[in-house]
Amino acid sequence: MGDYLKAGSGDLEYSILVEGVSLSIGRSRLLDDVSLKVKRGSMTAILGANGAGKTTVLKCLLGLVKPSSGRVEVNGRDVNLYSRVDLARELAYVPQLLNASVSFTVLDFVMMGRYAYEGGFGYQDKEGEGVAMDALQRVDMSKFIDRKLHTLSGGERQKVCLAAALAQESEILILDEPSAHLDPRQSEEVHRLLAGVAESSGLTILTVTHDLNWAAMDYDYVFGMKDGRVVAEGLASEVITCDGLRALFGVDFTIVPHPDTERGMVVPTVRNREGGIS
Amino acid sequence: MKGNVKIWCLIILALVTVFVTPWLGERSIGFDVLARPFTMGVDDLDAVIFWQIRVPRLLLAFLAGVGLSLGGVVFQAMFRNALATPFTLGVAGGASFGVALWVQLGLSFSILGIGGISLAAMGGAVFSILLLYGLVRASGKSSPMTMLLGGVAISFFFSSLIMLLQYLMDIGDSFRVIHWLMGDIGRANLDSVLQVFPFVASGGLIVMYLRRELNLLSVSDEIAASRGVNVDGVRVVLFFAVSLMVAGIITVCGPIGFVGIMAPHMCRLVFGANHRVLVPTSLIFGGVFLTWCDTLARTVSVSSEIPVGIVTALLGGPFFLWLLFKHGERH
Numbered sequence: 001m002g003d004y005l006k007a008g009s010g011d012l013e014y015s016i017l018v019e020g021v022s023l024s025i026g027r028s029r030l031l032d033d034v035s036l037k038v039k040r041g042s043m044t045a046i047l048g049a050n051g052a053g054k055t056t057v058l059k060c061l062l063g064l065v066k067p068s069s070g071r072v073e074v075n076g077r078d079v080n081l082y083s084r085v086d087l088a089r090e091l092a093y094v095p096q097l098l099n100a101s102v103s104f105t106v107l108d109f110v111m112m113g114r115y116a117y118e119g120g121f122g123y124q125d126k127e128g129e130g131v132a133m134d135a136l137q138r139v140d141m142s143k144f145i146d147r148k149l150h151t152l153s154g155g156e157r158q159k160v161c162l163a164a165a166l167a168q169e170s171e172i173l174i175l176d177e178p179s180a181h182l183d184p185r186q187s188e189e190v191h192r193l194l195a196g197v198a199e200s201s202g203l204t205i206l207t208v209t210h211d212l213n214w215a216a217m218d219y220d221y222v223f224g225m226k227d228g229r230v231v232a233e234g235l236a237s238e239v240i241t242c243d244g245l246r247a248l249f250g251v252d253f254t255i256v257p258h259p260d261t262e263r264g265m266v267v268p269t270v271r272n273r274e275g276g277i278s
Numbered sequence: 279m280k281g282n283v284k285i286w287c288l289i290i291l292a293l294v295t296v297f298v299t300p301w302l303g304e305r306s307i308g309f310d311v312l313a314r315p316f317t318m319g320v321d322d323l324d325a326v327i328f329w330q331i332r333v334p335r336l337l338l339a340f341l342a343g344v345g346l347s348l349g350g351v352v353f354q355a356m357f358r359n360a361l362a363t364p365f366t367l368g369v370a371g372g373a374s375f376g377v378a379l380w381v382q383l384g385l386s387f388s389i390l391g392i393g394g395i396s397l398a399a400m401g402g403a404v405f406s407i408l409l410l411y412g413l414v415r416a417s418g419k420s421s422p423m424t425m426l427l428g429g430v431a432i433s434f435f436f437s438s439l440i441m442l443l444q445y446l447m448d449i450g451d452s453f454r455v456i457h458w459l460m461g462d463i464g465r466a467n468l469d470s471v472l473q474v475f476p477f478v479a480s481g482g483l484i485v486m487y488l489r490r491e492l493n494l495l496s497v498s499d500e501i502a503a504s505r506g507v508n509v510d511g512v513r514v515v516l517f518f519a520v521s522l523m524v525a526g527i528i529t530v531c532g533p534i535g536f537v538g539i540m541a542p543h544m545c546r547l548v549f550g551a552n553h554r555v556l557v558p559t560s561l562i563f564g565g566v567f568l569t570w571c572d573t574l575a576r577t578v579s580v581s582s583e584i585p586v587g588i589v590t591a592l593l594g595g596p597f598f599l600w601l602l603f604k605h606g607e608r609h
Binding site (some may be wrong): 047059062063064083084085087088089091092093095098099100101103104105108109112113116120148168176 | 349467469490493494496497498499500501503504505506507508550551
């Protein structure tokens with residue numbers, strides 16, 4: 001992946017543009033003058049402690065929340081000017097682990113990603129079924145089409161969610177902690193799939209995550225948020241540093257180079273045993 | 279069994295219901311009445327009972343079952359809770375209150391051919407929804423559980439208001455309201471069928487049209503919005519469609535409980551969660567279910583009949599408990 005400039009045209013090509021966005025609900029200020037630009041075709045992560053406003057930024061992009069001030073643009077157009085259907089064609093969303101009570105079959109669920117391309121009543125998008133199958137193939141879940149979602153493991157459910165988002169055929173993929181609650185193997189699978197998707201399709205990927213090493217390893221560009229503000233931005237290697245992480249999380253980490261790629265990996269700083277468990 | 283086979287079984291069940299139940303009853307009637315559909319007067323008692331009592335009753339029960347079942351499907355999807363129905367969410371309470379108020383005030387007028395009492399039920403239903411929705415919007419607390427509890431509270435609130443009105447009424451009006459509250463299809467005639475039909479048909483068409491939206495709403499609001507659903511708009515339309523159906527039914531038949539929980543849940547177990555299939559099958563099964571409940575209500579006791587609301591609740595109560603304790607956790 002490497003240089004984040006690789007995919008875009010190199011200069012002003014941004015898929016997502018957030019400028020000076022503030023949002024207050026009641027007396028609490030959720031976002032405070034947030035600006036971020038996401039290069040077309042890049043993999044960009046938003047890091048930050050819980051409550052830093054990361055998910056709220058995603059909600060602004062999805063048009064679920066209207067900022068009190070500022071501008072949100074998707075593919076060069078104000079997000080408010082899109083109809084919901086048009087926005088869905090530009091931008092797909094993968095949530096945190098899907099509620100286990102959802103009992104659609106895998107194929108039905110992925111087909112629901114085709115909403116923006118279908119008509120009303122019983123109209124079924126025939127072409128869409130091919131797209132859905134293709135998406136399932138890409139996440140290696142095509143053998144599971146008739147399984148009910150609630151019978152799948154968390155990792156498998158997440159892969160199906162990714163397939164549903166891919167079936168939406170949008171240029172931008174937005175993910176909210178896609179590997180939270182997954183065991184190491186499952187989250188590794190999800191990460192691998194996403195890297196593959198980014199590599200092969202050139203999608204713009206914007207992810208909110210707590211997984212620092214995943215961000216360090218796979219992402220081109222990183223924004224750090226704290227208390228509703230963007231406090232750090234840059235290449236992953238510029239933001240995921242000892243100082244950067246201390247500023248974001250108020251905790252000391254140690255950064256060591258990955259044995260294969262030399263990318264900086266995050267490990268816990270050795271704890272003072274005397275001060276630790278007492 | 280494959281999906282198509284199951285659907286054909288349901289269609290056959292519906293046809294059997296429609297063609298068999300009119301022949302069930304205290305008085306046995308020969309097939310020859312089919313040849314005398316427009317008999318008037320009491321000379322031909324068989325034809326009168328068949329065409330003017332049993333057939334309208336079948337149609338009304340079926341229509342009411344359709345509407346109540348669809349109301350259940352819609353609310354269960356929107357609130358993502360298997361126990362949500364217009365009844366648990368206070369819509370029926372509101373409609374009942376509207377009717378009680380109407381009776382108490384002794385009003386009588388109609389607008390555009392719609393009876394005033396229907397308008398009162400509709401007004402009550404819409405008011406209860408706006409109340410709940412307004413509270414949710416104002417507080418920002420829109421978790422399905424909060425809405426459900428809010429609906430239950432609104433239901434209780436309206437029940438007390440109805441009791442208060444009854445307390446103030448004279449005995450005749452009060453009995454009218456009590457009998458109405460039991461839920462009864464015994465008053466069916468062709469007029470009542472024609473009165474309910476437009477409500478169920480228009481509400482039903484809206485729900486049929488919005489099946490894909492129901493699928494997405496049943497997953498989560500964020501998912502629905504990100505796939506392209508205008509969540510707030512669709513929600514309002516669905517609320518409106520359900521109020522329309524429930525108010526139309528409730529005015530004529532009174533509040534008939536549990537159909538909205540039982541029919542959709544049975545269909546979900548048999549046909550799965552996809553609303554493309556769930557909506558039409560619940561629609562048919564709701565009609566079938568209520569028709570059989572009503573047939574039971576009018577045949578089980580020899581000299582009189584039980585209001586159908588009692589039968590559905592007697593069947594529905596244990597089913598509700600089973601649902602709650604067996605599947606409650608997952609929902």
